[in-house]
Amino acid sequence: MTRLDRLPVGGGGMVLGLGGNEGIRRRLLDLGLTRGAYLRCLFASPAGDPRAYLVRGAVVALRAADAAQVSLAEETETQTKRRGSGK
Template sequence: MNCNQITLDRLPVGSKANVAMLTSDGITRRRMLDLGVINGTEIEPLYRSPSGNPVAYLIRGAVIALRSDVSEKIVVSVS
């Protein structure tokens, strides 16, 4: 990870970033790829639940809720 990359779980609500890489493997990686979470995909956190987990993200026009154990394995580039 370089200086302008963070994990998705650290991206503030209302910010936008692009996927740089997935660090997960197995079925979780397959699910993320099936949802369109691939390199270059723009992701925006929309809402955080009162407990902070899960968070709703806008991904390719769909709103998808991800738990922090999944979003911490998605590295994004912020501009």
């Protein structure tokens, strides 16, 4: 188990749950970060925070403070690769 903000760039995982206050949670939920959703970290901004994630087909930038509220089951590299190439 890991957190979204700790996911390496290029890594992916499955959402296990959301923490944080009501405001953050709702916003993340509306973007589709519900339990079971698959996420991938695509790239980071010049300062390393925020970073861009792939969420249900869209690219969404999240700050580390917000991403830290998302707990994640990390996928192994091969799983991520298989998913990426499964076009």
